[in-house]
Amino acid sequence: MASQDTLRTVDTGKVSxxxxxxxxxxxxxxxxxxxxxxxxxxxxGNTIDNLQRAHIASGFxxxxxxxxxxxxxxxxxxxxxxxxxxxxxVGFLNTLLVSVFGIITASILGFLVGIGRLSTNWLIRKICxxxxxxxxxxxxxxxxxxxxxxxxxxxxxxxxxxxxxLGMFLNSRGFYFPKFDWGEHAWLIGLAFLIAIAxxxxxxxxxxxxxxxxxxxxxxxxxxxxxxxxxxxxAFLLAGxxxxxxxxxxxxxxxxxxxxxxPEFLSLYLALSFYTAAFIAEIVRAGIMGVPHGxxxxxxALGLRPGTTLRLVVVPQAMRIIIxxxxxxxxxxxxxxxxxxxxxxxxxxxxxxxxxxxTGQAIEIVAxxxxxxxxxxxxxxxxxxxxxxxxxxxxx
Amino acid sequence: MRKALxxxxxxxxxxxxxxxxxxxxxLDDVKKKGFVQCGxxxxxxxxxxxxxxxxxxxxxxxxxxAVAAAIFGDGxxxxxxxxxxxxxxxxxxxxxxxxxxxxxxxTETRDTELGFNFAGVNYYDGQGFMINAKKLSGVTSALQLxxxxxxxxxxxxxxxxxxxxxxxxxxxYNPVVFEKLEETNAAYDSGRCDxxxxxxxGLYAIRLSxxxxxxxxxxxxxxxxxxxxxxxxxxxxxxxxxxxxxxxxMIIAEEDGITQANVEEMKNSDKPEIKRVxxxxxxxxxxxxxxxxxxxxxNIVKAVGNYGESFERNLGQGSxxxxxxxxxxxxxxxxxxxxxxxx
Numbered sequence: 075m076a077s078q079d080t081l082r083t084v085d086t087g088k089v090s091x092x093x094x095x096x097x098x099x100x101x102x103x104x105x106x107x108x109x110x111x112x113x114x115x116x117x118x119g120n121t122i123d124n125l126q127r128a129h130i131a132s133g134f135x136x137x138x139x140x141x142x143x144x145x146x147x148x149x150x151x152x153x154x155x156x157x158x159x160x161x162x163x164v165g166f167l168n169t170l171l172v173s174v175f176g177i178i179t180a181s182i183l184g185f186l187v188g189i190g191r192l193s194t195n196w197l198i199r200k201i202c203x204x205x206x207x208x209x210x211x212x213x214x215x216x217x218x219x220x221x222x223x224x225x226x227x228x229x230x231x232x233x234x235x236x237x238x239x240l241g242m243f244l245n246s247r248g249f250y251f252p253k254f255d256w257g258e259h260a261w262l263i264g265l266a267f268l269i270a271i272a273x274x275x276x277x278x279x280x281x282x283x284x285x286x287x288x289x290x291x292x293x294x295x296x297x298x299x300x301x302x303x304x305x306x307x308x309a310f311l312l313a314g315x316x317x318x319x320x321x322x323x324x325x326x327x328x329x330x331x332x333x334x335x336x337p338e339f340l341s342l343y344l345a346l347s348f349y350t351a352a353f354i355a356e357i358v359r360a361g362i363m364g365v366p367h368g369x370x371x372x373x374x375a376l377g378l379r380p381g382t383t384l385r386l387v388v389v390p391q392a393m394r395i396i397i398x399x400x401x402x403x404x405x406x407x408x409x410x411x412x413x414x415x416x417x418x419x420x421x422x423x424x425x426x427x428x429x430x431x432x433t434g435q436a437i438e439i440v441a442x443x444x445x446x447x448x449x450x451x452x453x454x455x456x457x458x459x460x461x462x463x464x465x466x467x468x469x470x
Numbered sequence: 471m472r473k474a475l476x477x478x479x480x481x482x483x484x485x486x487x488x489x490x491x492x493x494x495x496x497l498d499d500v501k502k503k504g505f506v507q508c509g510x511x512x513x514x515x516x517x518x519x520x521x522x523x524x525x526x527x528x529x530x531x532x533x534x535x536a537v538a539a540a541i542f543g544d545g546x547x548x549x550x551x552x553x554x555x556x557x558x559x560x561x562x563x564x565x566x567x568x569x570x571x572x573x574x575x576x577t578e579t580r581d582t583e584l585g586f587n588f589a590g591v592n593y594y595d596g597q598g599f600m601i602n603a604k605k606l607s608g609v610t611s612a613l614q615l616x617x618x619x620x621x622x623x624x625x626x627x628x629x630x631x632x633x634x635x636x637x638x639x640x641x642x643y644n645p646v647v648f649e650k651l652e653e654t655n656a657a658y659d660s661g662r663c664d665x666x667x668x669x670x671x672g673l674y675a676i677r678l679s680x681x682x683x684x685x686x687x688x689x690x691x692x693x694x695x696x697x698x699x700x701x702x703x704x705x706x707x708x709x710x711x712x713x714x715x716x717x718x719x720m721i722i723a724e725e726d727g728i729t730q731a732n733v734e735e736m737k738n739s740d741k742p743e744i745k746r747v748x749x750x751x752x753x754x755x756x757x758x759x760x761x762x763x764x765x766x767x768x769n770i771v772k773a774v775g776n777y778g779e780s781f782e783r784n785l786g787q788g789s790x791x792x793x794x795x796x797x798x799x800x801x802x803x804x805x806x807x808x809x810x811x812x813x
Contacts, residue, residue: 129585129704130563142630144645154633227660231605246661247619327606327618327664328644337662338646418648418657424624427649431556431625434563434584 121437136433137162143428145420147336158429165425166446172343172421173408173450179347180407181400184354189384191359202355209352214410217349221341222417232328241321243329248336250322250329257316266309267302274298338419342411350407357399361392393465401458405451412447422446496568496702496709497541497761505547508534509567512552512651515675516785516793517573526550529784532774533571533592533700536716540766545773554650556625559584562703569713571700573669575627580701589713591699592777594797594806596692597631598670600677604685606664612691616641621663623647623654628668631694655679669696674791712760719767721809722747723776725800730775733768747812756812767812777807 091097125132137159144154149167152160190202209217227246230236235245243250274297281292310317322332365388373383414421423443430439500506510518510530518528526548535545551567562570563585573595574580576588599612609615612635622629624647636643646663648654658666659680666673673688680686700717702710723729726744728736737748745751749764757764774780778800785793799805 127705128563129582131583131585142633144633144636144643146645146647154630154637223656223660227657227662231661233605325617326608326614330617415649416653418646418653420647424647424649427556428624428629428647431559432579432630434559434580436560436563 125437131433131435132437134438136429136435136438139433141429142432145425147339147420158433161425161429162422162442165420165422168419168425169408169411169414169421169423169446170450172339172346172411172414172419175343176346176350176407176411177404179343180350180354180403183347183351184403185358187351187355188358189362191355192362206352206355209349210356212349214345214349215413215416218341218345218413218417221345222337226337226341232324235324235329241319241332243322245329246337247328248334249340250332250334252319252321253331253333255318255320257318259313260316262309262313263306266305270301270305273301273305277301336419338414338417341417342414342419346407346410349410350403353403353406354400357396357403358392360399361394361396362388364395365391390465394462394467397458397462397465401455401462404454404458408450408454409447496706497712500541500568504542505549506534506538506541506569507549507551507567508537509551509553509558509561509570509572510534511572512554514573514651514672515678516671516789516791517675518550518552518571527784529593529780530571530573530700532780532784533713533717534569536720536770536774537569537713539769539773540712540716540719540760540762543763543765543769545769554625555623556649559586562586562701565703568709569700569702573672573698574701575669576697576699576701577627585704586701587704587710588699588701589710590717591697592717593671593698595669595671595696595698597628597667597694597696598673598692599689600658600666600673600686601664601689602661602685603687604682605661610689612689612693613639613641615643615665617643618664619644619646619662620665620667621646621648621654621658622667623651624649626668627694627696632667635693651676669698671785671791671793674793678790708761712762715760715812716766716770718809719747719770719812720774720777720780721800721807722812723767723771724778725802725809728767728771728776730771730779733771737768 122132137157139158140154141152141156141158141161142154143161145152145161145164147168148164149171150160150164152164187202187205190198191206193199193202212220226248229244229246232245232247235243235250237243241252277292277297278294281294285291320331322329322334324330369387369391370383373387374380378386411421412423415424415427418424426439426443430436508531510526510528513519514528516528517530518526521527531550534548534550538547539545541547551561553561553567553570553572558570558572558574559580561567570586571592573593575595576591580586581588599615601609601615603609615636620632620643622632622645629645629647632643632645643665646657648657654666655676657663658676666676668676670688670692677683677686677688700713702713704710726736726741726747728744728748733748736744737750739745739748739750742751746754746756747767749757749767754764757766760766763769775783778795781795781798782788785791786795795803795805797806799807801808
């Protein structure tokens with residue numbers, strides 16, 4: 075033993091820097107870094123050289139130029155006189171719009187179907203299974219085409235629109251509903267709504283306190299609902315009903331007035347929601363099944379009803395399993411929204427494509443696409459990681 | 471992150487290489503590989519579409535075949551790359567195709583900023599509008615189109631002219647924009663839009679592919695100039711010259727009355743102009759100057775005929791389109807086709 079110890083100390087003292095694993099590690103890291111930087115520098119230089127030699131313009135100056143084309147759906151004001159940069163912002167907002175709505179709907183639908191697959195009711199269970207197996211196994215582009223060509227484009231022409239109650243119309247140009255024109259004092263209603271929410275939160279806090287101290291329960295849900303519906307309604311009456319509707323009317327070509335949701339948005343939104351919901355359903359099912367059966371048995375033994383068991387015992391534990399794979403599904407949905415280009419929805423890729431064509435600056439546009447999608451994805455990941463950390467089991 | 475970086479680096483490498491490839495002499499490349507790689511439309515009746523046997527036919531296709539005939543003496547030594555309006559310029563810039571003959575409008579931006587050269591005009595066109603006359607019986611002029619939904623293909627001059635026209639006439643419209651011609655056609659046919667707009671020649675061609683062609687009419691207004699022509703990359707004058715003079719030769723052949731049927735006979739003509747054009751002049755080196763053989767015009771005419779023959783076969787009376795020559799008639803017969811002389 076002693077001799078070995080002396081040997082080792084002698085060895086470490088004599089080791090040359092060439093054989094030191096730490097120094098070697100740093101050396102090779104540095105070498106790789108220098109190589110990578112050099113490679114990127116060479117690529118960029120080479121590309122710029124060749125673009126110049128081929129007489130192709132480069133740089134981001136084109137973003138300041140007049141767009142010259144129109145965009146059908148825009149959340150911000152846009153005309154052909156706006157800049158190309160603004161056109162790209164319009165596309166970005168449209169991508170965001172369809173992604174956010176898609177994520178919300180897919181989550182709700184996915185949770186319902188996922189729980190439905192574990193239902194004790196045979197019919198519900200089978201219907202949910204068929205839903206999942208169908209949508210999970212069809213490429214998203216076909217789902218989009220199904221909605222666009224199969225469902226929405228066979229609807230009647232504007233002149234033969236399907237009339238629905240409350241001044242709503244459905245035709246091959248989309249879904250129309252009346253626009254709310256708020257009159258004077260309409261802000262009172264918004265104020266009442268905010269007060270109602272504040273009161274509801276207050277009631278919830280008080281009720282929890284009471285339950286903790288006395289064990290008595292209070293019908294929080296119904297009280298909150300009454301507050302949130304009742305107070306704004308009261309304010310609406312007091313303000314003298316300051317609301318008129320602008321109902322869509324038929325003109326030469328289209329229905330005008332009201333709000334129009336175009337079939338391009340509608341089919342993309344429905345397709346993305348239905349497609350992603352199938353995956354979310356499986357994740358939810360896996361999450362719930364990952365909670366040991368003993369947990370529900372224990373809560374049943376405590377006398378909790380099935381609904382309460384699910385809400386208070388099973389789902390909170392299942393969430394820890396669900397959230398990480400759910401993040402990838404949200405990212406997938408967002409990236410799949412670029413399939414919009416196939417049906418003419420003006421998302422970032424579609425508008426970027428138009429710009430690319432009108433200006434011919436492919437490298438810049440592709441760089442913008444990559445940067446935006448990467449940035450968005452990282453943001454979503456960041457948020458979901460935060461949410462995951464919040465939901466994680468706090469060890470005491 | 472690292473993956474994204476790698477992908478970025480790889481695609482940049484690819485672009486860098488493609489840009490480098492674009493610099494070699496195109497004519498040498500073409501001769502070496504034995505065929506012309508030609509970018510055409512994905513399917514526009516009369517201009518470029520595959521026939522029932524899968525052979526590409528059309529007016530733009532004939533330009534490709536004529537160039538191949540001038541180089542190889544064989545109009546079939548062409549490989550076709552169908553391109554959408556959006557892909558076409560990248561395909562030419564990157565060197566994927568040698569020649570873009572795809573009803574493409576010659577504009578200043580495309581000539582300068584995109585780095586192309588237009589070898590001339592093979593079809594003088596203008597943008598028009600098509601509507602379903604059965605559904606919109608009251609509409610007889612484009613000025614009545616305020617409030618309409620308009621189907622248009624993205625990345626075209628059409629898209630820009632449309633915005634300008636409606637703005638200039640203080641009219642509103644609702645653009646419905648698609649990337650592919652087929653998608654645009656389907657959307658118009660299903661009634662997603664009231665109006666279809668593109669070059670008038672295109673409208674006539676598209677009308678034939680609709681469910682009930684007779685229900686649709688092309689409105690009389692022409693709202694723009696659309697000189698369509700073949701394009702090549704800037705910076706390769708030899709190739710540019712060859713494509714330019716191939717087109718000119720087709721027009722000159724029509725002026726001189728040289729046709730597919732009589733070209734062999736015409737070789738024995740004693741008219742100096744015809745002898746010169748067909749390479750029968752003693753010691754002539756017109757072909758050599760272009761980098762091809764002396765009987766290049768003979769080969770072109772044998773392969774596709776003269777300009778007029780190609781026009782009538784693909785677009786005119788010999789085709790279902792029945793488009794009149796109009797502006798695309800020779801200058802001597804009331805049109806504006808005018809080719810510089812071979813001398």
